Amino acid sequence: MADHKNTEPGFATLCIHGKKHLDKHEGEKPIRAVSTPIFQSSTFAFENAEHGAAVFRGEDSSYVYTRLGNPTQTALETEMAYLEKGEAALALASGMAAATTAVLTCCQTGDHIVAGDTLYGGTHQLFTQTLPRFGISVTEVPAYNPENFAKAITKKTKLIYLETPANPTLVLTDIAAVAEIARAKGIPVLVDNTFCTPYLQNPLELGADIVLLSATKYIGGHGDTVAGILVGGAEWMMQARMETLRDVGGCISPFNAWLLLRGLKTLPVRMDRHMANAMEVAQFLSYHPKVEKVIYPGLKTHPQYELAARQQRGFGGMISFMVAGGREAGRVVMDNVQLCTLAVSLGDVDTLIEHPATMTHSTYNEEELLKVGIDPAMVRLSVGLENVEDIIADVRQALAKI
Numbered sequence: 001m002a003d004h005k006n007t008e009p010g011f012a013t014l015c016i017h018g019k020k021h022l023d024k025h026e027g028e029k030p031i032r033a034v035s036t037p038i039f040q041s042s043t044f045a046f047e048n049a050e051h052g053a054a055v056f057r058g059e060d061s062s063y064v065y066t067r068l069g070n071p072t073q074t075a076l077e078t079e080m081a082y083l084e085k086g087e088a089a090l091a092l093a094s095g096m097a098a099a100t101t102a103v104l105t106c107c108q109t110g111d112h113i114v115a116g117d118t119l120y121g122g123t124h125q126l127f128t129q130t131l132p133r134f135g136i137s138v139t140e141v142p143a144y145n146p147e148n149f150a151k152a153i154t155k156k157t158k159l160i161y162l163e164t165p166a167n168p169t170l171v172l173t174d175i176a177a178v179a180e181i182a183r184a185k186g187i188p189v190l191v192d193n194t195f196c197t198p199y200l201q202n203p204l205e206l207g208a209d210i211v212l213l214s215a216t217k218y219i220g221g222h223g224d225t226v227a228g229i230l231v232g233g234a235e236w237m238m239q240a241r242m243e244t245l246r247d248v249g250g251c252i253s254p255f256n257a258w259l260l261l262r263g264l265k266t267l268p269v270r271m272d273r274h275m276a277n278a279m280e281v282a283q284f285l286s287y288h289p290k291v292e293k294v295i296y297p298g299l300k301t302h303p304q305y306e307l308a309a310r311q312q313r314g315f316g317g318m319i320s321f322m323v324a325g326g327r328e329a330g331r332v333v334m335d336n337v338q339l340c341t342l343a344v345s346l347g348d349v350d351t352l353i354e355h356p357a358t359m360t361h362s363t364y365n366e367e368e369l370l371k372v373g374i375d376p377a378m379v380r381l382s383v384g385l386e387n388v389e390d391i392i393a394d395v396r397q398a399l400a401k402i
Contacts, residue, residue: 011083011199012268018079038258039071068246072254076261077229080219083198083264084211086231090240091257095194095214096122097250098228102190102210103159104248105240109135112156116143116173118166118372120192120214121356125363127161142372144304146177153185162208163192165308167346168320168356168380169373170195170295172304175311179207188236194218194347199271200314209233215260217347218317221270225259227252270349270385274317277391278383284392285321290329290399292377293322318346319381320356327376329402330355334379336401339386339394346382351391356380 009017044063046052054060063069073091081089092098103126107113115127117140127138137156141148149160160182164173175191182189190210191203197218203211213219215227228250230240245251275298282296294301297308298315308315323329333353334342340351344360354360357369357376364374383391 014083015079015264015267018075018082018264036072036075036258036261038254040254041070042066066254067249067251068241070254070257072257072261073252076252076257079261079264080198080213080229081231084193084231085198085202085204086211087234088237089229089231090237090245091215091252091260092228092230092245093250093252093256094226095120095212095216095228096126097248098212098214098230099123099126099192101240101244101248101250102212102230103131103136103161105236105244106159106188106190107131107136110156111136111158112154113138113159113161114149114152114157115140115161116163116166116171117141118143118169118171118374119161119163120167120194121361121363123161123163123192124361124368128363143173144171146174146181149178150181153181153187157185157187160187160189161192162189162203163194164311165195165297165316165318167195168318168361168378170297170302170318170320171373172297172307172311174307175203175206175208179209183207195316195318196312196314197267197271199268200316201312204231206311210236215263216345218271218274219267219347220260220263221267221347221349222259222263223345223348223350225256225263227256227260271314271317273385274347274383275314277385277388278317278319279315280388281381281383281391281395282319285319285395288396288399290324290402291321292324295320317383319383320378321381322375322377323379323399323402325377325402327355327357330377330379332402333395333398336398337394338397339390340381340398346380348382349385351384351386351394352382354380 043065055062076091077089139152141152162173179189188209191208192212194214194217210232213229215229279298285291285294296319340353343352344354
């Protein structure tokens with residue numbers, strides 16, 4: 001029998017069993033709960049007045065108030081830090097809460113951010129409309145070439161923000177190359193890892209400093225929770241918690257933290273199915289006469305296929321494709337699907353279909369859409385866990401309506 005004492009458990013084992021960090025005891029008697037309990041409490045009692053004072057002086061790490069920490073939240077944060085290979089994590093109320101918390105922890109009035117030019121629509125709006133009101137400027141550059149980031153850096157740059165693969169164009173950024181450029185300048189790199197999750201990509205191991213995930217998507221996986229995660233160094237994460245989160249208040253609820261812990265248990269199984277289904281759907285679309293272009297990193301026709309194969313451990317479950325006939329043809333497809341659900345978001349067990357130009361990325365104007373490659377005819381497909389034959393049959397009959 002093999003000796004497993006010094007070997008690291010597999011990813012699926014870690015997702016299910018975690019690090020068993022939560023103290024599941026009641027006095028001297030073990031609770032032995034298989035599922036992490038939900039600590040549905042807003043506040044926590046002190047042993048005495050001096051205990052309370054010590055906590056507020058920072059001399060005691062006891063729980064105080066759920067905005068700053070909660071045992072169920074801690075359970076989630078510990079698991080996510082471990083899976084993303086980071087020192088610490090912070091769970092937040094949404095992906096945008098995570099983005100805002102990260103930016104406000106890194107930047108102040110007068111600072112500058114360099115970001116990829118294809119971002120989630122909400123992030124683009126934060127960067128182009130909200131942050132400038134507070135004196136924080138953002139330069140968005142084509143993300144496929146690391147040198148574009150190098151050229152955009154100024155003396156005021158305090159953060160480089162990547163989304164790879166990008167939503168919805170599935171453009172990739174060479175994380176290691178950008179991290180090397182940033183490290184020479186002493187600038188932290190944040191990577192939005194929502195599309196890949198830690199199952200397929202670990203940006204911190206490639207040189208990034210902070211990982212962001214919209215945990216609403218694949219981490220939760222069932223379309224029933226909204227949340228965000230940040231992972232990085234312990235010192236930075238403490239600053240994000242005790243300064244930005246404390247004052248801005250984008251905290252996650254204990255119940256949503258528990259839903260994410262539940263979702264983590266099946267993450268590897270779900271991701272494998274998402275990827276297998278996506279590959280078959282992408283291949284089907286590639287040969288369909290009414291589809292002009294298919295964008296999926298797992299197809300060798302993707303211009304960055306080799307980077308995806310090197311940087312990731314799989315190609316994900318997201319596909320974008322252009323329908324012959326432009327925006328109106330895309331509308332016909334979306335209006336005629338029967339199995340697929342016409343809805344935004346992604347990473348759900350259900351296959352979701354949407355039109356980026358008028359939905360998730362409507363925050364981009366027409367000129368910006370064309371500049372970053374979001375074609376009016378583009379349809380985005382988040383491939384779910386249904387039988388792939390049924391997904392293909394549904395898309396086929398919808399395309400036949402054009």
